[in-house]
Amino acid sequence: MAPLVSIRTTDSKIEIVDQLLLPHVVQYVEIASVHDAHSAIKTMRIRGAPAIASLASLAIGAHVEQALNYGSSSQPVEWMQSTDALRAHVVPLLDFLYTARPTAVNLGAAVARLRLVLDEPGDVHDVAKQFVKEAHAVADEDVGRNKEMSRHGAEWVLEQAGNPEGGVNVLTVCNTGSLATSGYGTALGVITHLYETGKLKRAYFTQSAPYHQGSRLTAMELIALGIPCTMICDTMVGSLFQTHDIHAVVVGADRIARNGDTANKIGTYNAAVLAKYHKIPFATIAPVSTVDLAIPDGTHIPIEHRPAVEATLARGAVYPRTEPVEQAVVQITPDGLGDDMIYNPSFDVTPAELISAVVTERGVHAIRQGFDMKNELQT
């Protein structure tokens, strides 16, 4: 069974699966405007650095395409009367979309890429058509590059592990599959490629509290893919390394600085420190659009702090489950635990010294003394 897709499009509609309701309720909701897209990203109905960029691009592209389709020469849409008017209308919307979540740079890369189109010379309709085409390309390119980087990452894991008889055991954090991208996934794509080529023994994944991307989303995807897997609580990574033969750790990324420092889901840094102690290779798997060459190191990465209330809640179905499913969002903390008593960063930064390699669609970038992603990407 194929895993769910994060975004579904028809000629006239953009829909996302509401990831706050997964895994027990699969409900696609329409994204009918740029504001709908911003809200869906901010509330994490959709999440995952590449998926966020894809939705934002598709939504702004649809907005411009509607003006192209419904305006006419006799009654053009007001902001379609010149390229200056088009730019003045669209740029603030692009900037607004980027305010939805601060850490994932893929959204910023998509905004910058689409912004450039608006500076192209030519007739406003031609510029608008190119804009729409580029907006679709942001989403359409994702699956192919995920498969490319997954192949690179799988080959790296096998090389690091010495291609053991019986396959490799790999740990991942959070969710980096089809629900976090436009398909196939990044770190979970590496696990999928290993499985598809008969080289995976077992995938291990952390629950990734408090949103539970692991418990709710990665579990759902690995079951759908038929991949042998084991879930662990976030606190069990050390025990897993002490008691099991884990050959590698592969994780996604939300922003990679020039020196390789990587922001990823909270708990990634913990796993990296423990992997270093246990001499387990640790790789970041991410598209080039996750690399932020404008920042020298991880100290410049903005870390999103989610609303404190999200750390007090657990989402799921009433136990024991009955049909129809009764969705539940339960408060697991006492009322006296105020917001000022909760620390809820959504990401942490793993220093490059704890990362063996960054894997992109371009290949494996082994981290070493003087590592610079700018040099890696120019070669």
Ligand SMILES: CSC[C@H]1O[C@H](OP(=O)(O)O)[C@H](O)[C@@H]1O
């Ligand atoms: C390929 S997804 C990248 C990244 O996004 C996730 O964060 P969130 O679920 O908060 O959007 C997680 O950090 C993944 O590794």
